[in-house]
Amino acid sequence: MITRRKLLLGGLAAAGALAAGDAVYRFSTDDDRVIVAAIAPVMIGADVPAQDVVRGFDVAVAGLPLAVQGEVHQLLGILRFPVTRALVAGIWHPWQNADRGEIAAFLERWRYSNVAQLRSAYDALHQLVLAAWYGNNVAWTAIGYAGPPHVA
Amino acid sequence: MIRDIVAEGVKGGWKAHDAAQLRQNTHVECDVAIVGTGAGGGTSAEILAQAGLRVLLIEEGPLRSSSDFHMLEREAYPQLYQESAGRRTKDKGITILQGRSVGGSTTVNWTSSFRTPPETLQYWREHFGLHEFGDADLAPWFAHMEHRLNVHPWEQPPNENNSLLRQGAQKLGIPTKIIPRNVKGCWNIGYCGMGCPTNAKQSMLVTTIPSALEHGATLYYRARAEQFRFDGTRITSLVVRALQSDGIHPSAHTITVHARHYVLAAGAIGSPAVLLRSGLPDPYHRAGKRTFLHPTVISAAVMPQQVNGFSGAPQSIYSDHFLRTQPIDGAIGYKLEVPPLHPVLMSTTLVGFGEPHAQLMSQTPNVQVIIALLRDGFHPDSEGGTVELRSDGTPLLDYPITPYVWDGARRALHTMAQIQFAAGAKTVLPLHENATPYASLAAAQRAIDGFPMAILRTRVASAHVMGGCAMGEDAKTSVVDSFGSHHHVANLSVLDGSVFPTSIGANPQLSIFGIMARNASRLASRLNG
Numbered sequence: 001m002i003t004r005r006k007l008l009l010g011g012l013a014a015a016g017a018l019a020a021g022d023a024v025y026r027f028s029t030d031d032d033r034v035i036v037a038a039i040a041p042v043m044i045g046a047d048v049p050a051q052d053v054v055r056g057f058d059v060a061v062a063g064l065p066l067a068v069q070g071e072v073h074q075l076l077g078i079l080r081f082p083v084t085r086a087l088v089a090g091i092w093h094p095w096q097n098a099d100r101g102e103i104a105a106f107l108e109r110w111r112y113s114n115v116a117q118l119r120s121a122y123d124a125l126h127q128l129v130l131a132a133w134y135g136n137n138v139a140w141t142a143i144g145y146a147g148p149p150h151v152a
Numbered sequence: 153m154i155r156d157i158v159a160e161g162v163k164g165g166w167k168a169h170d171a172a173q174l175r176q177n178t179h180v181e182c183d184v185a186i187v188g189t190g191a192g193g194g195t196s197a198e199i200l201a202q203a204g205l206r207v208l209l210i211e212e213g214p215l216r217s218s219s220d221f222h223m224l225e226r227e228a229y230p231q232l233y234q235e236s237a238g239r240r241t242k243d244k245g246i247t248i249l250q251g252r253s254v255g256g257s258t259t260v261n262w263t264s265s266f267r268t269p270p271e272t273l274q275y276w277r278e279h280f281g282l283h284e285f286g287d288a289d290l291a292p293w294f295a296h297m298e299h300r301l302n303v304h305p306w307e308q309p310p311n312e313n314n315s316l317l318r319q320g321a322q323k324l325g326i327p328t329k330i331i332p333r334n335v336k337g338c339w340n341i342g343y344c345g346m347g348c349p350t351n352a353k354q355s356m357l358v359t360t361i362p363s364a365l366e367h368g369a370t371l372y373y374r375a376r377a378e379q380f381r382f383d384g385t386r387i388t389s390l391v392v393r394a395l396q397s398d399g400i401h402p403s404a405h406t407i408t409v410h411a412r413h414y415v416l417a418a419g420a421i422g423s424p425a426v427l428l429r430s431g432l433p434d435p436y437h438r439a440g441k442r443t444f445l446h447p448t449v450i451s452a453a454v455m456p457q458q459v460n461g462f463s464g465a466p467q468s469i470y471s472d473h474f475l476r477t478q479p480i481d482g483a484i485g486y487k488l489e490v491p492p493l494h495p496v497l498m499s500t501t502l503v504g505f506g507e508p509h510a511q512l513m514s515q516t517p518n519v520q521v522i523i524a525l526l527r528d529g530f531h532p533d534s535e536g537g538t539v540e541l542r543s544d545g546t547p548l549l550d551y552p553i554t555p556y557v558w559d560g561a562r563r564a565l566h567t568m569a570q571i572q573f574a575a576g577a578k579t580v581l582p583l584h585e586n587a588t589p590y591a592s593l594a595a596a597q598r599a600i601d602g603f604p605m606a607i608l609r610t611r612v613a614s615a616h617v618m619g620g621c622a623m624g625e626d627a628k629t630s631v632v633d634s635f636g637s638h639h640h641v642a643n644l645s646v647l648d649g650s651v652f653p654t655s656i657g658a659n660p661q662l663s664i665f666g667i668m669a670r671n672a673s674r675l676a677s678r679l680n681g
Contacts, residue, residue: 045510056226063230064238066400067542107505111585119608120244127238127500134495134513135226143516145462145495148223149341151349152153 026062027069032076036129038095042103043129049138056132075121154350157358158217166365168215171375171394174405180370182208183679185390185411187377187426190256191664192648193417194356196672201367203676208409209364210392211373213253214399217357221347225496228346232260241537242550245607246447249615250419254373255357258661262344262466262492263333263353265303266658267294267666271480275530280653281625282634290666297665301334301354308340311464313490316455316520318469320575328471342463342492374399375407377418380430386643387414413643413679420617420650424539425547427621433640438631440539442622443549444655445614446525449561451568452502453520453577454589460517461493474567475657481531484560486524487658493521503585503611522571524564526557529619529654539620553612558605569596583611616660621650636671647671
């Protein structure tokens, strides 16, 4: 059971790590990274090192064609601006303070929306966040994947 | 120590240039300029270069070779695939896996090599005037390329993921066969989709392209063909845009190509896009029409035993049973195969999120997956998709999925669940957002019958993009003739999978190799004549 206090601490720790990290981001802004860090554990279904996911997300998006990067920018914009965040995503708190139940409800609503664009926005988050996590070696132990064999 | 034959060739003086390194605009003259280095471009390049023609190859993606192939999805997808392996159709309903590096999709495909099925060729003869496409006419070309690329039915035992397809099918009386693969000395490790680290896969990257370069061909990579310049009868030049080293942003420099003849081999999305950007004559608006995908639906199962679908030759068993249960122009049929199961591909393809998704991922070694590839393009209700241009000139495929196709998707989900339970599955998860893992066939069947079949509810993928520059004898319904020559532009041929007037009904690489070998050989003698 995840308490609100735990989440808040997790959120703060993540934000701290983001600020302290010296990673070079090619795509995302600080605000984008807070959103991704908040969604990541809910999408992945586990407490994961937010900075790893955020970095993977950034790399993944930076490798997309510019037109598609523009679409991801648009999506993150909707999630970032308080009015659209509340009205379109149904997230009434700033991402740092949103609790996991609220985020899960938002993902669930978009996933089953009758509006195909919202389903595709959910799917974009699904694809980018999961790729960002499961592309990382640190994710593999928990799923019984030993990584590639040695070839030489 | 594995030899990196591409790195050695570059060191040894191949004319292989990274366009990202250009510091000024440049001009190239040649006999034949080929746009694209995949199955069509690679095959054509070797034949044309061996015929003594000066060949130029233009590739949008990077040049990567065995020592770069680290078997890591996070590296391979951004480097070797269109749109980081996340290319989507216009409405985002279908994910398209398509290569984007020297060697094109042959660098990253799963090596399945089928001749064009006889019933497909028969349909082409009857409906598109392709009278010279008899089985016997094409057999020598397929045999030639099978020999060139060492295509043989896979001789080692199939991995468990493939074996379970065979076992389940057998129990239901559904015949399966062994897949022919284009490999030589394969290590059976299972990472074909990330670029072969041992050079066993006989892709264009290690066969025809090195051969063309040995024969003096020139290659520019990270170079995107923008448009042809046309004087009313002939193409006078091709404008190529250099990309920056990230492979994404255009650079300030161009390469202007002057050739006697131009070959489009940029794939079934790329080739129509170059035509559309160039505004070449297209009086019947055929360019980019009837693009096919083999829309593919997916079923995941959890087995009592370890499957380890990330290990071993990814595809070695298939069934064409459901392509034959009805006429080719009847209800849509499907081919059954399995995919490799690595964490990124698997996690992004599985439906759902949070705890249920994590739960399934935690059982990765026990997961078995079957895919059903729907044979599109043989029925009036299966006209395929249309390639359009975005405002920045990049292509976008609009592929609406019709009720005719959805009907097949639902039947295929039923079939796959049946096979998986017959093979001993504990649970089966048809990849639909409404699905949960079902512990019995009856429960799965009830659920599948009730699924709303719609995009972004049913998971649909494709690794086979075909059509869009159809060949045919009638210019009203096709873009090129039966040898790939453009109907309205004298010095242009299309030599890739975009010329197929329907989908193939099998993994298309050998169809491209064989038919383009035929058409490139004809072009070589024409240019030398």
